[in-house]
Amino acid sequence: KKLDTLFIGFMLFSMFFGAGNLIFPPFLGAGAGTNFWSAMLGFIVTGVGLPVLVIFAVSLVKGGAQAMGDRVHPVFSTVFMVAVYLCIGPFLAIPRNANVAFEMGITPFLPESTNTALILLLFSVIFFGVVYFISLNPSKMEQYMGRFIAPTLVVAIVILITVGLFKMDTPFLSPTEGYQSGAFFTGFLEGYNTMDALASLAFGIVILNAIQKRGIQNRSQLTQYTF
Known part of the structure; x- marks a missing residue:
């Protein structure tokens, strides 16, 4: 059902939207300044485009990421x-997620x-x-x-x-050193980070498991619904 696809897509979004997605874009915008378009494009290539391609690739191969790696070498x-x-x-990701949630929501x-250390522990x-x-x-994820x-x-x-946009009261700043001549590639690296x-x-x-639980077993259909 289309509703199933929607909710599985929402699940994928919530899995992807971690601490890095909250940290890096604002810092990228602040650092890129007037070069934010090219920096944002680089960020989108690795922060959005590359994950989409990987998800698509995993759906094409029976055995998932392990099977893809086996094509190089089983040890690899x-x-x-x-x-x-x-x-x-x-x-990296586990401590970063907890720390960002704490710094933004509690601190x-x-x-x-x-x-602070004791409160962070609790x-x-x-x-x-x-x-x-x-x-x-x-099954309930x-x-x-x-x-x-x-x-x-x-x-x-x-x-x-929305609040950020309406409260902006300063003009665009000049790009910092890393974004002056290579904004796209700096954004490219930040997206990968x-x-x-x-x-x-x-x-x-x-995602494949969630789709298979809906009765979809055919490989081409799995790829279609995943995409």
Whole structure:
């Protein structure tokens, strides 16, 4: 059903929209200044275009990312996938997600005398407890993420952008050093730093599983619905 596709798409959006997607675009805009168009284009190529291509590629290959890596060499496949999961997991993405949520949602409301480290510890326990609870019910991930988390994210983003635009009272600034002559390529690197291209190797499997649970098993149909 089209409604199923919509909610699975919402789930994919909420999975992709992590801390990096919230951090890097505002910094890119502030640094690029008057060169923001070319910087934004570079960001979109690796932050949006590359993940879409990876998701599409995963849907074409039976066995997913592991099978794609095996075409190079089985050892390469294993080492590469371990590195990917460590990057999008405990080494970078997991601590970044909790810390950004804390810095934006909790820190502004704390008194200056507060023991921030202790509050961050307590927040992290609660934060990852909720994540763990959702992860224990993979069959309900689409319901949690597609029907509740994603719409909340969209509304919050629209409010944030709208308020920001109406409160802007300064002209565009001159680009900083990294954006003066190579704005596109700096944006290109910043888009990759979101790690969405790496994450899509794992997310593609989740999306395929969600579609297969709707009774779609044919490979060409799986690719069609994923796309």
